[in-house]
Amino acid sequence: MPELPEVETIKRDLETRILKKKISKVWVDEGFVKKISPDVATFFQLLKGKVFNKISRRAKLIYIEISNKMFLLIHLKMTGQLVFQAKKGELTVGGHPIVNVTDLPNKFTRVIIEFSDKSKLFFNDIRKFGYLKIVDQEGLDEQLLKTGVEPFDREYKFEYLLEIMKRRSNLKIKTFLLEQKLLAGLGNIYADEVCFLSEVKPTRRVKTLKKSEKELIFKYIKKVLAKAIKHRGTSFNTYVDSDGKTGGYQQFLKVYGRQGESCLRCKKGVIEKQKINGRSSSFCPHCQK
Numbered sequence: 001m002p003e004l005p006e007v008e009t010i011k012r013d014l015e016t017r018i019l020k021k022k023i024s025k026v027w028v029d030e031g032f033v034k035k036i037s038p039d040v041a042t043f044f045q046l047l048k049g050k051v052f053n054k055i056s057r058r059a060k061l062i063y064i065e066i067s068n069k070m071f072l073l074i075h076l077k078m079t080g081q082l083v084f085q086a087k088k089g090e091l092t093v094g095g096h097p098i099v100n101v102t103d104l105p106n107k108f109t110r111v112i113i114e115f116s117d118k119s120k121l122f123f124n125d126i127r128k129f130g131y132l133k134i135v136d137q138e139g140l141d142e143q144l145l146k147t148g149v150e151p152f153d154r155e156y157k158f159e160y161l162l163e164i165m166k167r168r169s170n171l172k173i174k175t176f177l178l179e180q181k182l183l184a185g186l187g188n189i190y191a192d193e194v195c196f197l198s199e200v201k202p203t204r205r206v207k208t209l210k211k212s213e214k215e216l217i218f219k220y221i222k223k224v225l226a227k228a229i230k231h232r233g234t235s236f237n238t239y240v241d242s243d244g245k246t247g248g249y250q251q252f253l254k255v256y257g258r259q260g261e262s263c264l265r266c267k268k269g270v271i272e273k274q275k276i277n278g279r280s281s282s283f284c285p286h287c288q289k
């Protein structure tokens with residue numbers, strides 16, 4: 001699942017590629033019309049002949065200001081991917097790593113936005129959980145209110161974390177970290193990494209955390225995400241060859257995906273994998289307390 005760093009990376013990449021270009025054609029796959037709003041006809045009408053002025057991100061939602069003062073919202077959800085194809089065919093890929101991406105459009109292509117210089121933006125989605133939606137300013141504000149404070153906001157302070165921890169003190173820390181309405185943008189991979197670096201078992205209830213542990217969690221939430229953005233995320237493919245190159249953060253993962261291997265910190269524990277509230281979680285039973 002593309003997480004905040006991967007979405008931020010594709011947003012930054014698209015910024016230099018899709019802005020100020022006139023939209024000439026829009027295509028939507030028949031099996032995807034329900035994930036387009038308003039209806040497909042209006043969607044076409046609101047995009048054709050317009051340009052994208054600005055691209056922004058809030059948590060894992062991308063929103064693009066269109067020249068008619070409307071906003072195109074794109075959510076990649078579990079398996080969504082955005083691919084920009086330059087006129088000469090060079091690809092910029094972000095989101096879920098779908099293989100054989102060079103084959104475009106492919107059976108997972110749901111939407112194609114073509115620009116007048118013949119470059120194209122493809123929205124591919126294997127499981128069709130993602131969506132594209134056009135809203136006005138009011139609709140955008142409404143949407144943005146649904147997500148909580150994100151770690152790069154000015155409002156993200158230790159006091160804020162303490163306050164939301166108090167409100168949801170019964171949750172297991174892993175579940176708490178994934179609660180997007182409280183804190184937006186931390187997904188499964190990075191939540192595991194935060195728990196590991198803070199030396200806290202993901203199964204602990206929030207109310208059992210000591211102040212020193214909360215301080216570490218506060219610090220690492222921001223650190224882990226900032227470092228992942230710097231390295232273009234984990235599940236990220238940039239200009240890909242047929243093997244699909246992955247994002248550079250992979251090499252910094254300390255616990256995620258390491259089940260059965262010995263712990264990189266204490267060297268004594270073997271990384272365990274357990275489901276917490278339906279989400280697979282990796283941790284060291286020895287040094288995470």
Ligand SMILES: [Zn+2]
Nearest residue numbers: 263266284287
């Ligand atoms: Zn350990």
